[in-house]
Amino acid sequence: MAKEWIELAAAVLAAASAVGKKESEGPLGELFDLCDKSDRFGMNTWEAAEGEMQRMAFNTALAKAKLHDQDLGGLFAGDLLNQCVGSAYGLLDFNVPYFGLYGACSTCAEGLMLAATFVSCGAFDRAAAVTSSHYCAAERQYRTPIEYGGQRPPTAQWTVTGAGAFILGAPEAGKRQAVIRRAMPGIVRERGINDANNMGAAMAPAAEDTLVRFFSATNTTPDDYDLIVTGDLGFEGGELLCELLRTDGYRMGKNYTDCGRLIYRRIEQDVHCGGSGCGCSAVVLASYLLPKFASGELSRILFLSTGAMMSPDSIKQGQNIPAVAHLLEICGE
Amino acid sequence: MAKEWIELAAAVLAAASAVGKKESEGPLGELFDLCDKSDRFGMNTWEAAEGEMQRMAFNTALAKAKLHDQDLGGLFAGDLLNQCVGSAYGLLDFNVPYFGLYGACSTCAEGLMLAATFVSCGAFDRAAAVTSSHYCAAERQYRTPIEYGGQRPPTAQWTVTGAGAFILGAPEAGKRQAVIRRAMPGIVRERGINDANNMGAAMAPAAEDTLVRFFSATNTTPDDYDLIVTGDLGFEGGELLCELLRTDGYRMGKNYTDCGRLIYRRIEQDVHCGGSGCGCSAVVLASYLLPKFASGELSRILFLSTGAMMSPDSIKQGQNIPAVAHLLEICGE
Numbered sequence A, B: 001m002a003k004e005w006i007e008l009a010a011a012v013l014a015a016a017s018a019v020g021k022k023e024s025e026g027p028l029g030e031l032f033d034l035c036d037k038s039d040r041f042g043m044n045t046w047e048a049a050e051g052e053m054q055r056m057a058f059n060t061a062l063a064k065a066k067l068h069d070q071d072l073g074g075l076f077a078g079d080l081l082n083q084c085v086g087s088a089y090g091l092l093d094f095n096v097p098y099f100g101l102y103g104a105c106s107t108c109a110e111g112l113m114l115a116a117t118f119v120s121c122g123a124f125d126r127a128a129a130v131t132s133s134h135y136c137a138a139e140r141q142y143r144t145p146i147e148y149g150g151q152r153p154p155t156a157q158w159t160v161t162g163a164g165a166f167i168l169g170a171p172e173a174g175k176r177q178a179v180i181r182r183a184m185p186g187i188v189r190e191r192g193i194n195d196a197n198n199m200g201a202a203m204a205p206a207a208e209d210t211l212v213r214f215f216s217a218t219n220t221t222p223d224d225y226d227l228i229v230t231g232d233l234g235f236e237g238g239e240l241l242c243e244l245l246r247t248d249g250y251r252m253g254k255n256y257t258d259c260g261r262l263i264y265r266r267i268e269q270d271v272h273c274g275g276s277g278c279g280c281s282a283v284v285l286a287s288y289l290l291p292k293f294a295s296g297e298l299s300r301i302l303f304l305s306t307g308a309m310m311s312p313d314s315i316k317q318g319q320n321i322p323a324v325a326h327l328l329e330i331c332g333e
Helices: A046-065 A082-090 A104-120 A135-144 A197-216 A234-247 A276-290 A311-315 B045-062 B083-091 B104-120 B135-142 B199-218 B234-247 B277-292 B310-318
Strands: A006-019 A074-079 A098-100 A128-131 A162-169 A179-182 A226-232 A256-258 A300-309 A323-332 B005-019 B074-079 B099-100 B126-133 B164-170 B178-184 B227-230 B256-259 B302-308 B323-332
Touching: A006 A046, A006 A104, A006 A276, A046 A082, A046 A128, A046 A135, A046 A162, A046 B323, A074 A082, A074 A104, A082 A098, A082 A128, A082 B083, A082 B135, A082 B310, A098 B104, A104 A128, A104 A135, A104 A162, A104 A276, A104 A323, A104 B099, A104 B104, A128 A135, A128 A276, A135 B104, A162 A276, A179 A197, A179 B083, A197 A234, A197 A300, A197 A323, A226 A234, A226 A276, A234 B277, A256 B199, A311 B083, A323 B074, B005 B045, B005 B104, B005 B277, B045 B074, B045 B083, B045 B126, B045 B164, B074 B083, B074 B104, B083 B099, B083 B126, B104 B126, B104 B164, B104 B178, B104 B277, B104 B302, B104 B323, B126 B135, B164 B277, B178 B199, B178 B277, B199 B234, B199 B302, B199 B323, B227 B234, B227 B277, B277 B302, B277 B323
Parallel strands: A074 A098, A074 A128, A226 A256, A226 A300, B074 B099, B074 B126, B227 B256, B227 B302
Antiparallel strands: A006 A162, A006 A179, A128 A162, A179 A323, A300 A323, B005 B164, B005 B178, B126 B164, B178 B323, B302 B323
């Protein structure tokens, strides 16, 4: 049998976020580093706007860490766009080795896990993870252009317009910081959901699988963590996850939440089942969760980004939705 | 400054390939493990056929290594399809943690580099890299469906229908094997090419950049290697690479070749500038290059997969083509 989890020691040296209008008007609006209320970030296309968000978020994270691009050994990045052009074009200006990822909305945790592994084993002194999504680019790629005005079913989620960037390095002695200590990569699971407007249901079994394997391997329970936070299961998927875990013998308490629930006001902002997208867990982690480690409010959490790995074509071809959930244990030290 | 290259010690325990009709009729045809002359692999869509090729190649590699899926710590996989559905669906049956990648045609070297790093640092005892492309799926996604019968310009390359799978682990004492010893991840480069039918020209500067950085950092020259083999620069891009390197003071000799040149008979098979696609470098490495380490014919090579990171949308939006080239030094030991 293979090892069950990965032991790591990688501190988050800096993190930054850039978001659009709707995110800036949500409950976490004040916390994000950068915002463009036009959602365009000075660009002519939604796809280029998404790339520009990544560029700005990464630049801001570098500035916060007082580092230059050449100080990094590698950059792990991805997004939802076909051929991940948000990352490929957005990060083109930087002189850093580039590892392109596609994990759908799980990309944030996937990138952090890879960057943390490269840092922990000494392959790189420092590495970065960057990821993004853009509502208007995602809608026209996955569903219909926003001009079409399509009706959204109650289980639909709202793709976050946002980019998050993280710079990881060795933990520094004598400084309170967030350190990635353990990771469990996800196994792709598919349990018969083929409704692209109910991604929470498609992703919940993947999150369940990763969590159960992690609790079992580490001999811990949900109560051992200050917070267990999933990426974008939203309201529907989050409830399903708690139900699924109950059947496995794990009771999720008030310490469970989801980035897709945190980022918007559900009713007032009319987001149905909450936020989603590669940017969702990235900006919530960068600007809401990580500062709580510095302040001492959090000292041990499980952070899982969840991704639904279908394409518009695979849905039209009648295939179900495979999903994956990557887990990180982050500790305040 | 960040470290320039990654020191590794990961042996290729097994490799396998699955290809279509045209590849089976090329000069390497006899070497591939599996072939379906219908290019369909028993599936109803080209996309599902691509996934099935990955499944078969990975299964064959596992069998050759006498391992089960649970013996692996992780699987690094990707392809050219939107949202990388070839990998997500094709590898769904396996009970292995999944890291989705998007590096266009550089994905083979990217996956091998990540798998080799995880194995070398002990995060995983064994890991796999799997990648694929399918001519018919790629044509209808990037250009036009094959039924359209579009004319191909002379600089066009032919997307390889093929999947390659590799299983990496610690080198075994007393056995002649191919070992990945050093790696240099690529930096994304873009030099003004915006013709999606001339990807060799778009990718050559990325290969140049990685090679020059590697030669300079390791104080080696092209003459120090039995072979320097790029992924799919083809005839046009390969010549450009040699010219570019000449201006940098490096002379590529007869030890330079390209997987896209090796896989087809240029004139008889009417492939214009040669093969391309994530599957190109993967199947050539798996079935043509790696066996030469076991036989002692090769003892030290540089293997670079090159990727053009545009999307059909980014081309229509008038953007140039960014490219990346990841390098592996593979030694017979």
